[in-house]
Amino acid sequence: MPDISIRGLEMPQSPIRKLAPLAQAAKDRGIRVYHLNIGQPDLPTPQCGLDALKHIDRKVLEYSPSQGYRSYREKLTRYYSKYDINVTADDIIITSGGSEAVLFAFMSTLNPGDEIIIPEPAYANYMAFAVSAGATIRTIATTIDEGFALPRVEKFEELINERTKAIMICNPNNPTGYLYTRREMNQIRDLVKKYDLYLFSDEVYREYIYTGSPYISAMHLQGIENNVVLIDSVSKRYSECGIRIGALITKNAEVRKAVMKFCQARLSPPLIGQIVAEASLDAPESYYREVYDEYVERRKCLIDGLNRIPGVYSPIPMGAFYTVAKLPVDDSEEFCRWCLEEFSYEGETVMMAPAAGFYTTPGAGRNQVRIAYVLKRQDLERALLVLRKALEAYPGRVTDEEA
Known part of the structure; x- marks a missing residue:
């Protein structure tokens, strides 16, 4: 069989999407997955944009x-x-x-x-x-x-x-x-x-x-x-x-x-x-204001919640709708996989993006995840509880002495 190109071999997998098959398998088992891995906003598209689509x-x-x-x-x-x-x-x-x-x-x-x-x-x-x-x-x-x-x-x-x-x-x-x-x-x-x-x-x-x-x-x-x-x-x-x-x-x-x-x-x-x-582009100022205010509240909910979990640290993001958080684990990719393959709390689990995929330096970000706060606050609060329970149960958890 002919060889794959060097570009094809060197092309990195997406840290945001590569665990998607595991998330789908979890859903197939009846587990609810909170998607903190991808910057897909759940807030509505401007009505003027939707109307333009409907009236083409x-x-x-x-x-x-x-x-x-x-x-x-x-x-x-x-x-x-x-x-x-x-x-x-x-x-x-x-x-x-x-x-x-x-x-x-x-x-x-x-x-x-x-x-x-x-x-x-x-x-x-x-x-x-x-x-x-x-x-x-x-x-x-x-x-x-x-x-x-x-x-x-x-x-x-x-x-x-x-x-x-x-x-x-x-x-x-x-x-x-x-x-x-x-x-x-x-x-x-x-x-x-x-x-x-x-x-x-x-x-x-x-x-x-x-x-x-x-x-x-x-x-x-x-x-x-x-x-x-x-x-x-x-x-x-x-x-x-x-x-x-x-x-x-x-x-x-x-x-x-x-x-x-x-x-x-x-x-x-x-x-x-x-x-x-x-x-x-004709969206009213009220649209921008409502979306902005919602992200402000979600940011506070997520960052406060993360920093209350023992061993977790996130700086306060000043823009966008992401944060990188440090977890008390030995390998965040293994932890993210484990959350989808082996863990659930009351029928729910979380999906996050292992942060090592956002670095090119070998070993960098190994205990970090990127989290997108694109879910409504009720779901963020629930996801934070599930994350806390996952970290308590994870066999690869790192203690304060090891960190």
Whole structure:
């Protein structure tokens, strides 16, 4: 039989989805599974988006332009202006989700062997897209004990060499919920300018910032306008993960020209998704306010509950709707598997994402999990009780003396 490609062998499994068969098997046994593993919001999609979907009146569901409909891109410019992100419709390319935007950004700017510096833990699919582009991830370590704050600039410069092509950040961060400070963003800007690097900035969670600190977009950084590639998506903003609509935004005309070649090769972004996304931009302020307030309450419920469980620690996330928590276990992946295969409490169990999959450093995150607070508070409270019971029963629990 022919061999599998090197890319196929090197492509990492998703830490978010790879335990899904075990969760399904648990459900088949009649066990209720609380899904804390995936950022799939349960809050409603804006009614204006749903209405647009219901009232599609077309004789043909045709290809859209490869860069997306201009009417949608024009409307997006007004949305971004609310965040002092000043772009034109021509700066925006619509993609099949934020994931395709990351992939096309990498494919258009990186050669095989080029290196990207990414703070870890990081969204696991960045690693997968780097493999697709033949690029190498170099990670800059952040730690749970320091709340995942960036290290000093010298740590970045230790990694920069002739193969370094880009820095990538997610702000607010998935998986940690960290929000980069103005000082940290200026530090990144200075590095990008000094070494003439690309800055890929995934900012899909900008609506969800829970502190008085300002949201500093990469698009706000002066002097590196042609180095910045912004990644965006409607998946989390409007609970529209399934319509697969994202965006790649850059003022760099040469990058856009290269990205368009990949866009043309995949033909077009989803027609129906763009119709829904464009209509969703008309969501009233009350929609955003209600969603935001709900996440504030869920964050408090989850973080307070986690830190009351003996041996568990989570810093307070400042944005997005995730946290990385340290558990008193020897191996969080084995613990997550055990929860799905062998454990239940009153017919219920929890599913979490082992955090090691968000690191590239071997052994890092081994006793951590990423938890998404996308369930209603009643379910979060129940999931926390089930997690507490699981940790009490787990044979691989680590004692305070061993930790």
